[in-house]
Amino acid sequence: MTGKVFFSVTMTLDGYIAPESSPDDIDALRRGETTPSLKHWMAQWSRLQGWAFGQRFTRQNLKLGEGGKEGRDNAILEQTFHRTGASVMGKRMFDAGEVAWPEEAPFHTPVYVVTHEVREPWERLGGTTFNFVNDGIESALKQARKAAGERDVRIAGGADMILQYLNAGLVDEFSIALAPVFFGRGVSLFDGIDAEKVTIHQTGTESSSKVTHLNYAVVRK
Amino acid sequence: MTGKVFFSVTMTLDGYIAPESSPDDIDALRRGETTPSLKHWMAQWSRLQGWAFGQRFTRQNLKLGEGGKEGRDNAILEQTFHRTGASVMGKRMFDAGEVAWPEEAPFHTPVYVVTHEVREPWERLGGTTFNFVNDGIESALKQARKAAGERDVRIAGGADMILQYLNAGLVDEFSIALAPVFFGRGVSLFDGIDAEKVTIHQTGTESSSKVTHLNYAVVRK
Numbered sequence: 001m002t003g004k005v006f007f008s009v010t011m012t013l014d015g016y017i018a019p020e021s022s023p024d025d026i027d028a029l030r031r032g033e034t035t036p037s038l039k040h041w042m043a044q045w046s047r048l049q050g051w052a053f054g055q056r057f058t059r060q061n062l063k064l065g066e067g068g069k070e071g072r073d074n075a076i077l078e079q080t081f082h083r084t085g086a087s088v089m090g091k092r093m094f095d096a097g098e099v100a101w102p103e104e105a106p107f108h109t110p111v112y113v114v115t116h117e118v119r120e121p122w123e124r125l126g127g128t129t130f131n132f133v134n135d136g137i138e139s140a141l142k143q144a145r146k147a148a149g150e151r152d153v154r155i156a157g158g159a160d161m162i163l164q165y166l167n168a169g170l171v172d173e174f175s176i177a178l179a180p181v182f183f184g185r186g187v188s189l190f191d192g193i194d195a196e197k198v199t200i201h202q203t204g205t206e207s208s209s210k211v212t213h214l215n216y217a218v219v220r221k
Numbered sequence: 222m223t224g225k226v227f228f229s230v231t232m233t234l235d236g237y238i239a240p241e242s243s244p245d246d247i248d249a250l251r252r253g254e255t256t257p258s259l260k261h262w263m264a265q266w267s268r269l270q271g272w273a274f275g276q277r278f279t280r281q282n283l284k285l286g287e288g289g290k291e292g293r294d295n296a297i298l299e300q301t302f303h304r305t306g307a308s309v310m311g312k313r314m315f316d317a318g319e320v321a322w323p324e325e326a327p328f329h330t331p332v333y334v335v336t337h338e339v340r341e342p343w344e345r346l347g348g349t350t351f352n353f354v355n356d357g358i359e360s361a362l363k364q365a366r367k368a369a370g371e372r373d374v375r376i377a378g379g380a381d382m383i384l385q386y387l388n389a390g391l392v393d394e395f396s397i398a399l400a401p402v403f404f405g406r407g408v409s410l411f412d413g414i415d416a417e418k419v420t421i422h423q424t425g426t427e428s429s430s431k432v433t434h435l436n437y438a439v440v441r442k
Contacts (some may be wrong), residue, residue: 184416195405
């Protein structure tokens with residue numbers, strides 16, 4: 001019995017899961033500077049992720065302190081966390097996260113980073129270990145599955161990575177928190193999807209006051 | 222007391238409200254031919270609109286005969302129809318519809334077509350009259366409001382027309398039936414939205430087995 005492969009993201013109504021960013025933004029973040037461009041990015045990110053920021057789970061997981069909301073949004077964040085036995089992510093997501101996550105990175109499981117960079121595993125406080133995989137997405141998934149055991153593997157992001165797994169037929173199910181927000185441009189989730197190949201059906205929808213949680217299963221052919 | 226201005230469309234999860242089409246497709250439709258391209262278009266359209274086709278209201282309104290489903294999807298289609306006192310549409314939607322709608326066109330109210338074409342009103346059986354408006358979207362809306370009285374004005378489509386009204390701040394609310402379908406390409410609903418200007422909030426979500434009905438209000442600034 002192995003777990004499922006899934007992804008879970010927040011998306012704007014016009015289809016973006018992150019604002020556009022430039023390498024300069026990550027450099028600024030690394031230097032601890034707040035450029036206008038970075039400030040704009042953070043403001044957009046807050047509009048998108050605002051529903052999650054105030055939740056008890058998010059505060060706890062990012063070490064922001066006690067308290068926070070405890071309704072369905074919070075329960076959904078908790079469920080997503082607890083089902084995840086390992087995560088897979090792309091190099092760009094890791095690069096941005098490396099300078100943004102707290103020392104106790106918010107995964108608390110093994111993470112497999114698909115990259116050309118050869119690098120020793122990087123252990124963080126609290127149980128997160130970043131492993132750098134150089135031989136492609138299937139290898140990364142295989143390692144993540146093994147590490148996850150009976151729990152599920154989350155394709156954490158970014159959009160490129162999610163789409164690679166989706167188009168390769170390697171995703172079982174996914175959930176989207178659809179935010180009532182427009183970006184106009186940004187990192188599109190589904191731009192490049194292989195529509196001939198990926199067939200889905202709805203498995204449930206749930207609305208909080210802030211977002212709509214959409215759940216889908218990928219149909220096996 | 223005047224009615225609201227709204228739109229109501231079915232959208233794929235990757236953001237399209239219609240498959241791509243070419244002028245050749247409309248020509249083929251006009252000649253009553255079924256080209257491979259038109260066949261593909263119809264197949265995609267059916268995947269998108271399939272949730273509505275089997276409903277009692279749709280069958281009745283398109284003169285497809287008795288019967289059909291009568292659950293929430295059907296009730297939502299009926300509500301949308303009954304609230305509408307007049308519709309506004311773009312020239313391309315009219316051109317395609319002119320050759321595709323039954324003689325008793327499915328609007329049963331005045332329809333205002335925004336176009337450069339100068340043409341006398343075109344009356345159809347069953348109460349639909351197409352009026353051709355040559356002086357822009359605000360004029361078309363003004364005429365539609367007047368015709369609708371206390372009922373609402375629907376911006377029927379296509380995507381261009383909807384976006385023009387949305388970006389001009391002339392839409393009060395909208396609903397999207399989000400279909401678990403990917404097109405990969407097609408007529409995007411929100412590509413070109415003025416994200417700085419259009420702010421929305423959720424007013425309700427409801428899921429049937431086939432689609433998720435998303436409802437939003439545009440925030441007045």
